[in-house]
Amino acid sequence: MRLGFVGAGAITEAIVTGLLREGARETDILLSPRGADVAGRLANRHPGAVRIAADNQAVLDGCDMVFVAVRPQIVREVLAALRFKDTHVVVSLVAMLSLDELAPLVAPAARVLRAIPLPAAAEGRSPTALMPPDPTVAALFGRVGTVTEVSDPAAFDALAAASGIMAAHFSMAAAVAGWLTEQGLPQDAARDYVGRILSGLARTAEASPATDFAGLAREHTTPGGLNEQLERQLGDSGAFEAMRAGLDGLHRRIREGG
Numbered sequence: 001m002r003l004g005f006v007g008a009g010a011i012t013e014a015i016v017t018g019l020l021r022e023g024a025r026e027t028d029i030l031l032s033p034r035g036a037d038v039a040g041r042l043a044n045r046h047p048g049a050v051r052i053a054a055d056n057q058a059v060l061d062g063c064d065m066v067f068v069a070v071r072p073q074i075v076r077e078v079l080a081a082l083r084f085k086d087t088h089v090v091v092s093l094v095a096m097l098s099l100d101e102l103a104p105l106v107a108p109a110a111r112v113l114r115a116i117p118l119p120a121a122a123e124g125r126s127p128t129a130l131m132p133p134d135p136t137v138a139a140l141f142g143r144v145g146t147v148t149e150v151s152d153p154a155a156f157d158a159l160a161a162a163s164g165i166m167a168a169h170f171s172m173a174a175a176v177a178g179w180l181t182e183q184g185l186p187q188d189a190a191r192d193y194v195g196r197i198l199s200g201l202a203r204t205a206e207a208s209p210a211t212d213f214a215g216l217a218r219e220h221t222t223p224g225g226l227n228e229q230l231e232r233q234l235g236d237s238g239a240f241e242a243m244r245a246g247l248d249g250l251h252r253r254i255r256e257g258g
Contacts, residue, residue, distance in 0.1 A: 001136070002028045004063030006056050006078065007070035008035030011093055011117060013042060015067070018121040018144030020046050030059045034070070057082055065089040065137075068106075072096050079105040091115050091137060095160065096257050098153065099131070113137055114156065116163050121145055129159035154255075161250035168246075173198060 003019075005012045008031045016029055029050045031039040043050045053059045056078065060066055066088050070078050075094050084090065088109040092102050093116070103112050115137070116129040126145035130138055133149035141147045150156050173194050180190035205216060221228045234240065 001065055001140075002030070002063040003065050003067065003140075004030040004032075004053070004059040005067045005069055006032050006034075006059055006082070007068065007093075008032050008039040008042075009069060010038070010119060011121075012067070012069045013038045014119045014122040014126070015117055015144060016042050016046070016050065018124050018126070019140075020049055021122070021124060028062070030062045032056050032059050060084060060088065063088075065091065065140075066106075066109075068092045068094055068102075070094065076105060082106075084109040086110060089113075089134075089137065093117065096254055098257065101257070115141065116156075116160055117141060117144065118163060118166070129156055129163070131156040157251060157254045160254050161247050164247070164250045165243075168243075 005016070012031070012035070016031075019029075029042075029046075030053045031042060031050060033039060033052055033055060039052045043052050053062060060082055064087070066084070068075065068079065068090065072094050075097055084106045086108040088106070088111070090102075090106045090109045090112045092099075092112070092114050094102075095116075097114075099112060099114060102114070106112055111134070113134055114131050118126045118128070120126045121128070121141075121144035124144050126141070128141040128145055128147050130141060130147050130149045131153065132151050138147045138149055148159065150159070177187075177190040177194045180193065181187050185193075205213070208216065211219070217231065221231065
């Protein structure tokens with residue numbers, strides 16, 4: 001299947017890199033000239049597998065599956081200028097654009113989906129939300145990680161909100177690493193130490209799918225120990241409730257479309 005990307009930003013780069021990380025399994029990936037740096041980098045890295053189209057319409061004319069990966073602020077303007085075919089499979093990666101809003105913009109294409117791939121697709125580790133379920137598209141995203149398929153728009157919106165924790169996660173790590181440097185540890189060593197703790201925890205979670213996160217927290221808590229003290233202090237300060245409130249805010253914004 002020939003793949004086309006309208007928009008060539010960070011997520012496009014992550015998906016294409018992930019798809020081709022073990023060799024060029026796709027014979028023809030067409031990239032929009034929008035995002036020239038990313039498109040040029042991918043074309044140079046994967047000659048013969050990745051080409052830069054003359055314009056967005058040329059992407060559509062040369063592909064079977066179209067990934068829409070432009071900013072929400074300009075997506076309607078971009079799509080309005082394009083002519084889709086009824087045979088196109090259209091996968092929108094645009095946040096806060098519902099299927100009901102997307103469908104008339106890409107008519108007569110009838111096979112229209114939404115997906116939320118994450119930057120970890122580049123390493124084949126993205127948890128991608130997909131709506132509605134589709135075996136072909138799910139198999140494609142399965143090559144860059146795992147896929148959670150849902151039919152309910154409310155569930156998809158909730159998954160979209162949960163994907164908003166990435167910057168907060170790294171900011172928490174930055175706070176810990178910064179505290180270590182204040183105690184005299186070199187910055188590089190602090191960053192490496194905190195990164196390895198988080199990496200180890202992620203691997204533990206992946207290796208224990210039958211244990212929920214509350215159970216993992218208990219397993220990492222010794223009564224009277226350091227982990228118990230910090231978790232209790234964060235809980236007493238309202239940090240975990242603030243996370244829930246923040247997710248509620250993201251969910252409202254997504255459902256309201258802006």
